Amino acid sequence: MRPTLSPLALALAALMLGACTPASQDATADAAKAGAAAPATSEAAPNASAAAAPAQSPADPLDAILAGDWRDPANAARDAFRHPRETLAFFGVGPSQTVIEISPGGGWYTEVLAPLAQGKGRYIGALNDPAKASSERATEYHTKANQGFRDKLAARADVYGNASVVEVDPAAPVFGEAGSADVVLTFRNVHNWVSDKSLDDKLRGCFLTLKPGGELGVVDHRAAPGTTLEAMAKSGYVTEAFMEERARAAGFVLAAKSEINANAKDTKDHPNGVWTLPPTFARKEVERERYAAIGESDRFTHRYVKPA
Secondary structure, eight states: OOOOOOHHHHHHHHHHHHHTSOTTOOHHHHHHHHHHHSOOOSSOOTTHHHHTOOOOOOOOHHHHHHTOTTSOHHHHTTHHHHOHHHHHHHHTOOTTSEEEEEOOTTTTTHHHHHHHTTSSOEEEEEEEOGGGOSSHHHHHHHHHHHHHHHHHHHHTHHHHTTEEEEEEOTTSOOOSSTTOEEEEEEESOHHHHHHTTOHHHHHHHHHHHEEEEEEEEEEEEBOOTTOOHHHHHHHSOBOHHHHHHHHHHTTOEEEEEEOTTOOTTOOSOOTTGGGGSTTTOTTTTTTHHHHHHHOSOOEEEEEEEOOO
16 A cells, blocks of 8 residues: 655655756746657657657646645735735746845745745745844834744744744844855735835845846835835835836846736725735725725836846
C-alpha cells in the first residue's frame, strides 16, 4: 500500500522541484516552444498514440501554495482583489531568490512568499524596530506586531523554516547586507511612508540592499494625476508620477508597469480616504454595501531595477 502524501507535503515537493529551475526560466513556455518547433511527420510509429503521449508540464509551485492550509481563510478570500499569482509573476519572483518584504504587516504575502522560498531561496520580513520608534505608543504597537509576526512564522516551521526577520530603524533603514537581495517587495506601504516622510529613506535602503540588476516591486493605492502631496498623505492614495520621481531619485530605473491590481470602480473620493473601502470599512455599516460593491482600491503595480 503506497503512503498518502498530505497536501502540505505535496506543496513542498513542488517547491523543491521548482527550486531546481533558475528563477528566470519558464518551464511551461519552454516546453510549448519546443513542441511548436518539432518537425511534423507524415508517418506515425506503431502505437504512437500511446508511446508519444505528451509529458505533463511541471507543476506551478504557486498552485499548492495558494491552496495551502497555512493560509488564513480571510487572506485567501482576498486573492480576487490582490492577485498574488499574477503580481508575483510580474515581479519575476522565483523559488531560488533572496526576497525581502518590507513591512509585511500581518503576513498576507508572507503566507505566499515564505513557502515559495522554502527550497533554495530565502525570505526576510523587514519590520520596524520598536526601540527606534518615534513615540511610546509606536513602541508598544511595533513590539506587539513584531511578536505576532514571529509567532506566525514559528507556528508553521514546516512552511516558514527558511524565513527570517530583521528589525530596522525606520528613519535610517538597513534591510540587509549591501548587494544581498535579488528582490525587494512592498505592498501598500508607500502611502504610509509619504505620510511619515520616510519614503526617500526607505527607497535608499532598498537600493543599497539589492544586487546590481536586482528588482524592487511596489504595489500601492493609486491617486488621480495631479493629487497634491498633502492630499496623498491624508487619503492614502499616491500618484504614479510621484512614486516614479522618488524611485528615480534613489537611483532606480522603471522597468515596467502593470494594471494587474487596477480597479476602475474606485472613484478615490471617499470620506475616509482609501480606508473607506474594504477590507477596512472605516465607516463601519454606513453605505457598506456601496463600498463593498466597489471592492478594494485601485492600485498601481511598478517594477524597478537597480542598474547593473
